[in-house]
Every structure is written in structure tokens, then in C-alpha cells.
Amino acid sequence: MLSTNEDRLIEVLIVGEPNHPASPGSWRITPEGEPVMLPGTGGICTNVRVGDPVLGFECDHLEPAVSLRNSDKDKNNAFNFYACIGNEATVLDGPAEGEVGVVTGKHGGIEHVFVDFPEKVLGKLRYGNKIQIASKGVGLKLTDMPQVSVMNMAPRMLKKMKPKVKDDKLQVKVAKLVPACIMGSGLGRDNAHRGDYDIQMFDEGTVEEYGLADLRLGDIVALMDADNTFGRIYKQGAVTIGIIVHGRCVTAGHGPGVTCLLSSASGAIEPVLSDKANIATILGLRDI
Numbered sequence: 001m002l003s004t005n006e007d008r009l010i011e012v013l014i015v016g017e018p019n020h021p022a023s024p025g026s027w028r029i030t031p032e033g034e035p036v037m038l039p040g041t042g043g044i045c046t047n048v049r050v051g052d053p054v055l056g057f058e059c060d061h062l063e064p065a066v067s068l069r070n071s072d073k074d075k076n077n078a079f080n081f082y083a084c085i086g087n088e089a090t091v092l093d094g095p096a097e098g099e100v101g102v103v104t105g106k107h108g109g110i111e112h113v114f115v116d117f118p119e120k121v122l123g124k125l126r127y128g129n130k131i132q133i134a135s136k137g138v139g140l141k142l143t144d145m146p147q148v149s150v151m152n153m154a155p156r157m158l159k160k161m162k163p164k165v166k167d168d169k170l171q172v173k174v175a176k177l178v179p180a181c182i183m184g185s186g187l188g189r190d191n192a193h194r195g196d197y198d199i200q201m202f203d204e205g206t207v208e209e210y211g212l213a214d215l216r217l218g219d220i221v222a223l224m225d226a227d228n229t230f231g232r233i234y235k236q237g238a239v240t241i242g243i244i245v246h247g248r249c250v251t252a253g254h255g256p257g258v259t260c261l262l263s264s265a266s267g268a269i270e271p272v273l274s275d276k277a278n279i280a281t282i283l284g285l286r287d288i
Contacts, residue, residue, distance in 0.1 A: 002163065003144045006155040011136040014082050015092070016068035016113060018044050018127050028060055030250045031202050036060075038250070041110045042067045046122045050104050050218030051280035051288035054247045054256040055201075061254070062247030064104070064217045065122060067112040068131055080106055080194045083113040084137030085243055085261065086157025086283065092132050096124040103133060104218055104279055105245025106152060106259050108186055108195020114245060116285055138193075145170055147268040149229045151193050153261045160282045161220070163262075166270070172241050172262065173274040175219040180226035180234045182206055184253040192228035196245050196257035215256055216288065218279040219244045222271035228263035239269040243279060 021043035027035035038060040048057060048064045068089075070076040087103040101117040115131060137154040148170050150158070163172045178199055186197025199215075201207055215221075220243055227238035242258035249255050262269060280286050 002142055002158070002165070004155065004158070005139070005141045005143055009136055009139055009155065011134055012082055013132055014079050014135050015130050015132050016070045016076070016079050017130055018125060019067050019069045019112060020127055024060070028251050031252045036250055041107070041112065044122060044125050044127070046119065048217070049119075049280070049286060050116050050216075051278055051286055052217050054215045054217055054244060055213060057247060059247055060251075061249050063107060063112060063114055064246070065114060065116045066101070066125060066131070067107075068115055069112055076111055080111050080113055082135040082138060083133050084135060084152055084154040084157070085259065085279070086154030086160070087133050087135055087137065089115045089131050089133045091125065092130040094124070094126045094129040096121050096129065099124070102283055102285060103154075105243060105257070106195055107246055107257055108189070108197070111195070118286070142170070145268065147266050148262055148264045150262055151228070152259050157283070169268050169270040170262070170264070171270045171272050172222070173220065173277040174222045174241065174271045175273070175275065175277040176212060176215060176221045177210055177271060177273070178212070178221050178223050179206065179210065180223055183223065183226060183232070184255060186257070187232050190231045192232055192260040192263070196259045197232050198249065198253070198255040198257050200253060201248060201255045202252075215244055216278055217244055217247065220277040220279070221258060222269070223258065227265045228260040229265050235265055237267040238263070238265045239267050239271065241269060241271070
């Protein structure tokens with residue numbers, strides 16, 4: 001069992017509401033020069049959840065299930081910071097009052113927090129509903145492994161992932177390995193405690209080499225030679241563990257988004273490939 005400081009963490013209640021989908025506004029131009037007009041971010045998506053493929057839908061920056069935000073900009077920044085992957089979220093009003101979902105991702109730029117609910121609940125949600133997240137996870141540490149930073153993750157998610165320590169490395173099950181050289185939009189931020197950054201999927205050879213074509217929303221992945229400890233940078237030997245939070249994108253520099261969960265600048269993380277490394281399976285949200 002990993003030693004953590006969970007007993008010293010606070011639990012804070014935070015509130016957001018489903019954010020209506022935004023209009024694309026104009027054509028999006030692919031790197032091949034093709035103009036496309038597609039659904040984009042936001043909304044209550046009733047037929048896509050974690051476990052579904054990132055490349056399987058006609059959408060740009062597909063956000064699964066429910067995209068939440070707080071209507072006040074400053075409060076929404078805090079909402080994004082406090083929300084952690086694996087936190088429980090409860091509907092406070094409307095036809096779905098009392099139903100419980102799970103935080104599955106955070107999307108930078110648009111500043112959304114994603115919550116997964118069963119399909120029968122998604123159909124009962126309404127814009128304007130208040131959804132309360134029991135936030136616990138900010139400040140989480142592995143007390144015996146200071147060389148590994150934890151962020152954006154609830155303690156229960158860490159426990160359910162069942163990482164193990166072997167030969168002074170943290171072994172973590174992942175669905176895919178992703179080379180840092182194809183990480184794009186989101187680079188340059190001074191911290192990874194909010195939002196995400198994108199896997200560029202435009203080089204067919206790299207996509208085939210690493211088996212990225214069948215990536216799923218909610219997959220746990222290892223970013224190789226990527227350090228997120230104090231911001232998102234390329235660093236040889238570093239390893240970052242993240243979760244796929246949104247779908248493919250057609251514009252240059254963008255792609256499926258990754259919210260960071262664990263990072264080690266010294267490479268004290270050892271990824272172990274597993275086809276069960278998806279939050280849907282880890283937390284029992286649905287069969288995939």
C-alpha cells in the first residue's frame with residue numbers, strides 16, 4: 001500500500017452547471033487545408049462517455065457526458081483547480097436531483113470540468129442545473145516517493161489505479177505510451193494543476209507505431225520524456241501519467257487532451273501496459 005498524506009487533505013464543496021455548446025463560429029482548417037464545420041466543446045452529450053473512442057465521432061474537441069463551469073470567471077478558475085479526477089459530483093436540482101456522477105477530466109482554454117453520468121441520467125439533466133463536486137485531492141502527495149508529483153487526482157482514484165513500488169519506481173498501468181515529441185496545444189503553461197494538453201495525431205507513422213488510433217476517452221496514458229512537475233516541458237527520461245479527457249481535433253497543434261495525474265522529472269515512474277487502464281473500468285462506471 002502506498003503511503004500518502006490523504007488524512008491531511010481537506011474536502012471542499014464546489015458548484016458548477018452544464019455549459020451550453022458554443023457555436024464553431026467559422027470554418028476550422030485542417031493541416032491538409034480542408035475546411036470543416038463540426039460540433040465543438042460544451043454541452044450535455046447524451047451518447048458519448050468515457051470508454052468511447054477519441055477518433056470515432058464527427059466532432060472537434062469532443063467533450064464526453066457533461067461539461068461544467070461556474071458562471072463567474074474567477075470562481076470558475078477555482079472550480080477547475082479544486083476539481084480532481086475521481087471526485088463524486090451530485091446533481092442538486094431538476095429531474096436528475098440526487099444522481100451521482102464522477103469527475104473524469106479538465107479542459108484548458110475553455111476551462112471546463114467533465115462529469116460522467118449513466119445515459120439514463122444524462123437525458124434528465126437540464127442547463128441551469130447545479131452540480132456539486134466534493135473536491136478532495138489538491139495537495140495529495142506520495143510521502144515515501146517525493147520524486148513523483150501528484151496533481152488533479154482524488155485519493156480514491158489513486159487507490160483504484162493500484163500503482164506499486166518496485167526497484168524504487170512507481171509502476172502504473174497505462175493503456176498507451178505517448179512520445180513527448182507529439183504533445184502540442186497547452187505547452188508553455190507554468191503549472192499542470194488545471195486543464196490539459198493535446199496529443200497531435202497528424203503523423204500517421206507515429207500514430208501507427210504507438211497504436212494511438214484506438215485511444216479511448218478516459219484512457220490512462222504515459223507521456224514519455226515529458227515532465228509536468230512545474231509546468232509542461234520536454235525532458236529526456238521524465239515520465240508523466242495522464243488521462244485522456246477530450247476527443248480528437250482537426251486544427252494544427254491540437255488533438256486528444258491529457259490531464260496530468262502523476263509526473264516524475266527523474267523518471268521514477270514505470271508504465272505497465274494494460275488494456276484495462278481506463279477510468280470507466282477502474283471506477284466501474286460502465287463496461288467497455
